[in-house]
Amino acid sequence: MIEAASPKTPHRDRFRELIRSLTGISLPPSKVQMIDQRLRRRVVAFGLTDTESYLEQLLGGSLPDNELRTVIDLITTNTTSFFREPNHFDFLVETIAPKVAARGRPGRPARLKLWSAASSEGAEAYTAAMMLEEARRGGHDFDFAILGTDLSERMVERANAAVYGTDQLTTVPPELLRRYFLSSRDPGLAGKARVVPDLRRRVKFRNLNLMDTRYPVDRDVDVIFLRNILIYFDPATKEQVVDRLAGHLRPGGYLIVGHAESMVVRCSALRQVKPTIFQKN
CATH class of the missing domain: 3.40.50.150 (Vaccinia Virus protein VP39)
Known part of the structure; x- marks a missing residue:
């Protein structure tokens, strides 16, 4: 079972700062559930128990080299539609x-x-x-x-x-x-x-x-x-x-x-x- 991580954790804070520096996107503490949801499959893929454990390995360089690119895709992808704001x-x-x-x-x-x-x-x-x-x-x-x-x-x-x-x-x-x-x-x-x-x-x-x-x-x-x-x-x-x-x-x-x-x-x-x-x- 995947456990929910607290919004105030060292690895989560470092991750939010990394995303901001790389993409410009700010992820305030209110986005903790969104982060958990978008990273859930990655947590499962590596057999980990929670988002904080996953972020610890990601930031520590223990995961494959292309994993950060995968994460950026997951965090930054937003929906769009045809003829939006016509x-x-x-x-x-x-x-x-x-x-x-x-x-x-x-x-x-x-x-x-x-x-x-x-x-x-x-x-x-x-x-x-x-x-x-x-x-x-x-x-x-x-x-x-x-x-x-x-x-x-x-x-x-x-x-x-x-x-x-x-x-x-x-x-x-x-x-x-x-x-x-x-x-x-x-x-x-x-x-x-x-x-x-x-x-x-x-x-x-x-x-x-x-x-x-x-x-x-x-x-x-x-x-x-x-x-x-x-x-x-x-x-x-x-x-x-x-x-x-x-x-x-x-x-x-x-x-x-x-x-x-x-x-x-x-x-x-x-x-x-x-x-x-x-x-x-």
Whole structure:
């Protein structure tokens, strides 16, 4: 039987500080149950009795070298969904896409660059791709490329596969579901659908840690989605991450954050144009 660990233990405190230093994510004592739940399978896998014993071995270097990466994946992975906070995608196609299209020349359409900076398993990036492709179908002449990045290598792998269960697709409008997803004839993929190849070619995913001091990303991005991740950072980390991301926006580019995060963006290079949308000066 696995015993619950006290929120105030030396190894747990060291673990929380390690996660904060590596990922920027703060895990206050109130998150003790969440930590226990997410690490439960790892405790069982190594035949240990409780989370504290597991953390003692993890921090002491007694577990396999890749175990810390596994733990980071478990602790930092958060759920996402298609068309979450849909007003952001309305702004993308009604305001940003026309501005980008206006930059183009006859025979040389401008390219809209979008960065989903905490992309999880890709729902946000593919939602943006569907909406941008719809804007192109509606007459706006522009090209687009989307980059999704995430700390979790497991989530990046899933996003690149672009395969989703039908339960994950309930928020996708039926017409877009028919146009942009393909069901497989493989019995092993029953109840799942994959993003169509034309859309997948426009969306790429790779691993990136927002705590890094430099990001290997273009510095003329039109819009960065940074939604529902700042809430996990302490104030200093929030400011540092936003400052670094602002450096990758083209003048006039946009940073879009989650509805719970509009009050935490503090950056002299950005001005607020809507409650959750900021534009680079």
